[in-house]
Amino acid sequence: MTIEIDYYSLLEVEKTADAAAIKSAYRKMAMKYHPDRTGGCTDSEAKFKAVSEAYECLKDPQKRAAYDRYGHAAYTNAQSGGGGGGGFRGGQGGFSDLGDIFETIFGQSGFGGGGGRQAQRRGADLRYDLEITLDDAYHGKQTQIDIEVSAACDDCDGSGAQPGTGVKTCGTCGGHGQVRAQQGFFVVERTCPSCHGAGQVIESPCKSCRGEGRVDKPKSLSVTIPPGVDEGTRIRLSGEGECGARGAPAGDLYIFLHVKRHTIFERDGTTLFCRAPISFTTAALGGMIDVPGLDGKRHEIRIPAGIQSGKQIRQRGIGMPVLNGRGHGDLVVQIDVETPSRLTAKQRELLEAFRETETGEECPQSSGFFSKIREMWDDFKD
DSSP, X not given: OXXXXXXXXXXXXXXXXXXXXXXXXXXXXXXXXXXXXXXXXXXXXXXXXXXXXXXXXXXXXXXXXHHHHHTHHHHHHHHHTSOTTOSSOOTTOOOOSHHHHHHHHHSSSEESSOOOOOOOOOOOOEEEEEEEOHXXXXXXXXXXXXXXXXXXXXXXXXXXXXXXXXXXXXXTTTTXXXXXXXXXXXXXXXXXXXXXXXXXXXXXXXXXXXTSSEEEEEEEEEEEEOTTOOTTOEEEEXXXXXXXXXXXXXXXXXXXXXXOOOSSOEEETTEXXXXXXXXXXXXXXXXXXXXXXXXXXXEEEEEOTTOOTTOEEEETXXXXXXXXXXXXXXXXXXXXXXXXXXXXXXXXXHHHHHHHHOOSSSSHHHHHHHHHHHHHHHHHHO
């Protein structure tokens, strides 16, 4: 199982961000996580490498277009030169080599050159959207998903041939999988229309799968969600995608994670945010409040005397865990000072007595504001 973090999420930009915004975001994060600035911190070094890889992909228009369409598989293959059985894989099985690209665009597999039977085309990659809670993202979880996917036909063992029968060499292409056509000075090779590049044809197609070698079947899969995943994180289950035709390798299953909105907390990377309303007496005198954490514990937050509404208090190390790393982010508590809407006679009497003792120094912002207002009125009178 491979965990892949969305490149846009890594750089903290929208998918519609232009090149300048992507470059600016990268510079900011590279400065923050550069090993020279973090004293060799392993987590920061890993983060620096990750954002560098994301920028290397997104700064190039062609790589970015391929990534937007095919995800990490496109960029990984572009770096390795497109070798092996990978390629720019999309939802329909993808391109396995340059010949596949020509075939997709021009309807032919190449110009001139040697023949040879076309390689078996792997099955299509599939997508599954999974919604989880913020608590699941914090703690991680093991979950079961049920999907319906093409699998090898049991009756023909994936061969596509009726039991007791076999395959024979294609008479059109002689087993090469390609046929040649002369066009002026050029010899063009095309995929054989009879065997579709396999080089062989089935004498008696299996009745269950109609010669495809695969049928749709329900499947249950166990998925491990590690702590620290975020919106847009993708989990790849290798070989759990659509089965390839006639025994070809299966594609991959990509699980896209979507995190539900929490009733108390909001999230930005590994930082958690929450709003805490406090009484105006607590704001004036100071005190302690309890804030619940996603770790299941109560955390005491000290409120300094004279705190103003909108002030943020940061608690280190009780935010979201670092994905595939060590440590946690921070919890940021935003203070909202609540003015009482209902007062008893005794409370009103006490407040009236307090108002009589006010000198203006208790609330310097309001005093300064109304001083400016009075100066404006004096200017108007002149």
